[in-house]
Amino acid sequence: MTGEQTEKPGRKPRIRDAEATKARILDAAKKEFAKNGLGGARVDDIAEKAKANKRMIYHYFESKEGLFQTVLEDAYLDIRSAEQKLHLEDLDPKAALEKLVRFTWEYYLKNPEFLTLVNSENLHRAKHLKKSEIIKVSSRKLVNMVASILERGVKAGLFRSGVDPVQLNITIAAVGYYYLTNRFTGTIIYERDLMAKDALEQRIQFNIETIMRLVTV
Amino acid sequence: MTGEQTEKPGRKPRIRDAEATKARILDAAKKEFAKNGLGGARVDDIAEKAKANKRMIYHYFESKEGLFQTVLEDAYLDIRSAEQKLHLEDLDPKAALEKLVRFTWEYYLKNPEFLTLVNSENLHRAKHLKKSEIIKVSSRKLVNMVASILERGVKAGLFRSGVDPVQLNITIAAVGYYYLTNRFTGTIIYERDLMAKDALEQRIQFNIETIMRLVTV
DNA sequence: TAAAGAAGTAACTAGTTAGTGCGTTAATTG
DNA sequence: CAATTAACGCACTAACTAGTTACTTCTTTA
The missing domain is CATH 1.10.10.60 (Homeodomain-like)
Known part of the structure; x- marks a missing residue:
């Protein structure tokens, strides 16, 4: 049967x-x-x-590491792709820069896994990311975009010249990333709920202020 | 004898x-x-x-976790203690702030384990640090110190008013921490050796510039 | 429609890991 | 000096973990 x-x-x-x-x-x-x-x-x-x-x-x-590598690569491709969709080249320099700062913050906020994955990858000295050529290419586009915003800003007399686009890029990421990835220890150290709605609102405003003051003449 | x-x-x-x-x-x-x-x-x-x-x-x-907790607590106590030894209250506001930015950077640079330990603790949602009262007390001193520098700067007409000392503290840490903890992925993403001597020199200058512009009138 | 091949599964292996039971040895004290 | 206490070490275990073997079931196509 x-x-x-x-x-x-x-x-x-x-x-x-x-x-x-x-x-x-x-x-x-x-x-x-x-x-x-x-x-x-x-x-x-x-x-x-x-x-x-x-x-x-x-x-x-x-393997487990092969899986991790794919996850990590996908995560980077996702944020790089989302950045390209902002079409910052269509905005005036100040608006473009503010939009990028805001986007970066909101992306980290909505995708906290991205932060932890990057931390994990750095614990392993970027051995997985090293193998990926496509990540380099897509990151280059972002740096070029920021460089272009800076150039346009300088020409328009809005931004001071001599700001390194890579340093600016790193700083835009840093002011959001650190706050969010260290939100648990931060809440203890600073004795304040860093994830409360008004705290998040205050932080994004602070970050925009930080970056704008950094580039303004 | x-x-x-x-x-x-x-x-x-x-x-x-x-x-x-x-x-x-x-x-x-x-x-x-x-x-x-x-x-x-x-x-x-x-x-x-x-x-x-x-x-x-x-x-x-x-236990393993008990050991981790002690290691983490010791690490925090070490940086908080080093910060107190800076005697920032003896310096004028601008010099004090610059000294703190520089110290934070150099501490992270010389003690990279601190960064990884904090990352690890945040992966575990700060469950170990939560239990430590002494960490809160010693962190409070740092925030108060920055608040006091800001106040003195405002009174001297050097700094603008309304800057939140907690946000400033977080930002001082952020601009150094992010760069150094993500130095491995960063070196790939930005296609530049972030740990080269001149790159480090450039970054600390950039960080000082960022923080100074943030507080200046 | 039959055969090939791809998708999917249960049970297993070989090695690892946090944690312990119990005995030994050095230092302290009555 | 004997008794006690504290530092230290061997060898074990119970549970776990990445990766595999050998198999079944479904889908496609010659």
Whole structure:
């Protein structure tokens, strides 16, 4: 009676979809790596959360580190792509710079996993990111965009000259990143709820002020 | 000749020394936790590096997390203590602020373990630091010091009023911390050796400029 | 439609890891 | 000097963990 094809009432039909499974694994992995770091993440937990078999992880990503690398690369590509969609070149220099500062802040706020992934990667001395050429290319675009905003600002007599676009880029990231990645220790050290709605509002205003004063003549 | 016991010439110094063993464990643990994070650190490796038996770690610190907590607390106490030794109250507002920016940068540069420990603690939502009252007290002193510098600067007509000392404190830390903790990914993203001597020199100048422009009238 | 191949699974392995039980040895004290 | 206390070490374990083997089930296509 083994050849019986009639489906049992409680049995779900097994749907096969490689892309969907891959995506579920990547999504679960992103959360797990962000929550526990590369070392603390558990492959079994990722498989369970993704509703996939652990074997599939090794089938699609070769190893735990291979999975981490893909997660990290995707995360960088996502923020770089979102930055390009801002079309800062269509705005006047001041508005463009403010929009970038605001965007960076809001992206970190809405995607806290990005911060933890980057921290984790730095703990491992960027060994995974080193292998990625596409990340370099897409980052170059961002630096060029900031350089262009600065140039236009100088020409318009709004910004002082001599500001290094790389340093500016780093600083725009820094004032948001540090506040948010260290929000837990920060809340204790400064005895203030750094994640309260008005605290966040105050911080983004402070960051805009910081960057604007930095470039203004 | 006061403390001189009846020590025989050829005799080795004390083989048993609880304080020395504790100190060796803490030192080894700091390095191991900084290098691999709390999750990635190995208790066996710490014991080996400390030239102590693993049993001693559990004897003195109860658990891996107990050891981490002590390491973290010591790290915070060290930077807070160093900050107090700057005697910023003896300097004029501008010099005091610049000295603090420079000190913060140099402390991070010389003590990169501090950055990784703080990152690790934030990955764990500050569960260890939460338990420490002494950290809050010593941090309060720093915030008060910055508040006092700001006040003196405003009175002297050098600084604008309305700058939140907590936000300023956070920003002073941010511009150094982000650059250094993300030096590995940063070197790839910005295609520039961020740790080259002239790059470091350029960054500290940029940071001073950023903070000074932020508070100046 | 049959065969190939891709998607998916359960159970396993070999190595690792935090934490301990219990005995030994050095220093202190009555 | 004996008794006590504290420092120290060996060897173990129970649980965990990345990665694999060997298999079944579904989908595509010649």
